[in-house]
Amino acid sequence: MQIINGKIITPDAVLTDHTIVLEGDRIHAIVPAHSAPSDPDRLDAHGQWIVPGFIDVHVHGGDGNDTMDATPTAIQAMGRFFARHGVTSYFPTTMSAPADAIARAISNVASCPQPQDGAQHLGVHVEGPYLSKDFPGAQLPDVLRLPDPSEYQYWFESEVVRLITVAPELPGALGLIDEGVRQGIEFAIGHSGASYEQVITAADHGARQATHTYNGMLGLHHRNPGTLGGVLLEDRIYGQIISDGIHTHPAMVKLLVRAKGTDRVILITDAIRAAGLPDGDYDLGEQPVTVRDGVCRIANGSLAGSTATMDGVLRNVMQFTGLTLPEAIPMATSVPAKAMNLAGRKGVLQPGADADIVLLNEAIDVQATIVCGRVVYQSS
Numbered sequence: 190m191q192i193i194n195g196k197i198i199t200p201d202a203v204l205t206d207h208t209i210v211l212e213g214d215r216i217h218a219i220v221p222a223h224s225a226p227s228d229p230d231r232l233d234a235h236g237q238w239i240v241p242g243f244i245d246v247h248v249h250g251g252d253g254n255d256t257m258d259a260t261p262t263a264i265q266a267m268g269r270f271f272a273r274h275g276v277t278s279y280f281p282t283t284m285s286a287p288a289d290a291i292a293r294a295i296s297n298v299a300s301c302p303q304p305q306d307g308a309q310h311l312g313v314h315v316e317g318p319y320l321s322k323d324f325p326g327a328q329l330p331d332v333l334r335l336p337d338p339s340e341y342q343y344w345f346e347s348e349v350v351r352l353i354t355v356a357p358e359l360p361g362a363l364g365l366i367d368e369g370v371r372q373g374i375e376f377a378i379g380h381s382g383a384s385y386e387q388v389i390t391a392a393d394h395g396a397r398q399a400t401h402t403y404n405g406m407l408g409l410h411h412r413n414p415g416t417l418g419g420v421l422l423e424d425r426i427y428g429q430i431i432s433d434g435i436h437t438h439p440a441m442v443k444l445l446v447r448a449k450g451t452d453r454v455i456l457i458t459d460a461i462r463a464a465g466l467p468d469g470d471y472d473l474g475e476q477p478v479t480v481r482d483g484v485c486r487i488a489n490g491s492l493a494g495s496t497a498t499m500d501g502v503l504r505n506v507m508q509f510t511g512l513t514l515p516e517a518i519p520m521a522t523s524v525p526a527k528a529m530n531l532a533g534r535k536g537v538l539q540p541g542a543d544a545d546i547v548l549l550n551e552a553i554d555v556q557a558t559i560v561c562g563r564v565v566y567q568s569s
């Protein structure tokens with residue numbers, strides 16, 4: 190297959206008059222249009238944008254389904270829904286829950302085949318339960334606990350857990366990080382009251398991300414820089430951000446991008462099952478959630494995930510920061526790929542990379558989504 194007639198955002202340049210030549214599930218070459226071999230199987234971008242597929246490292250659910258449902262149908266349906274919003278791969282994200290519920294969700298993803306018509310799941314993001322009771326957000330406070338090797342050993346053995354959000358100040362957290370890093374697992378600091386110094390120590394142990402920066406963490410104070418101060422200043426840490434205009438003020442999104450640069454910011458949705466569905470009553474991690482005007486809250490008023498989509502948060506971050514699409518796109522593609530050890534394979538349009546490709550119009554609406562060389566979505 191070939192993709193023709195678009196503005197191709199590659200790592201080095203925006204190419205026009207070029208054709209992307211696919212071979213199976215990979216990008217074979219990107220060549221000047223006149224030198225492309227003839228191929229009847231062509232997708233015409235009609236002069237619009239051709240970008241790498243989006244990667245969402247923090248997403249609980251969508252379209253009525255949740256990772257904690259622990260069924261293959263839920264994961265497959267989530268993949269289909271996310272693909273409509275330009276996502277080609279994602280990390281189904283668990284909630285704090287009793288050990289057996291988390292284990293079920295993990296083993297479900299481990300055994301769930303990739304959908305033929307949606308985004309790929311590339312492993313599990315375990316958010317909690319080793320989180321601070323002072324910063325639970327919408328995580329069920331009763332089930333928050335200290336890191337327990339007899340529980341997390343299973344996560345390692347599953348070989349599908351790729352990212353763990355942990356409050357590094359908890360007793361046993363640094364041991365968990367040490368052991369997980371040896372297994373190739375990434376760690377995100379989140380739902381945490383870690384001091385500035387504890388953030389640096391966590392980074393020394395291998396933590397490389399911050400979970401939904403600003404939300405669920407100790408904020409800035411000029412005599413106590415807190416978790417946020419550490420996250421903003423520690424260059425080793427990528428900052429996830431929910432740029433939905435609800436979880437974070439537009440100015441704070443701009444501040445994060447300015448402090449860390451576009452090569453250290455990861456756009457996430459943190460979406461829940463209500464994403465893609467009307468306002469109403471839903472649930473998240475065993476707690477009732479009410480969605481009004483797309484804003485999700487638990488009974489005490491805390492924000493409870495989002496109904497955001499990756500194309501939406503990308504549009505927002507461009508609006509909030511004034512960045513162009515080529516400037517902003519890494520935050521939804523190559524940066525999460527790098528942070529999840531997928532550099533070169535995912536999140537870039539270059540020969541040898543997986544053919545995960547999205548066509549966008551000038552309004553950043555998704556026109557088509559291609560996952561590993563297969564067109565899984567086309568707007569009508």
Ligand SMILES: [Zn+2]
Pocket residue numbers: 316326380400401405
């Ligand atoms: Zn969270």
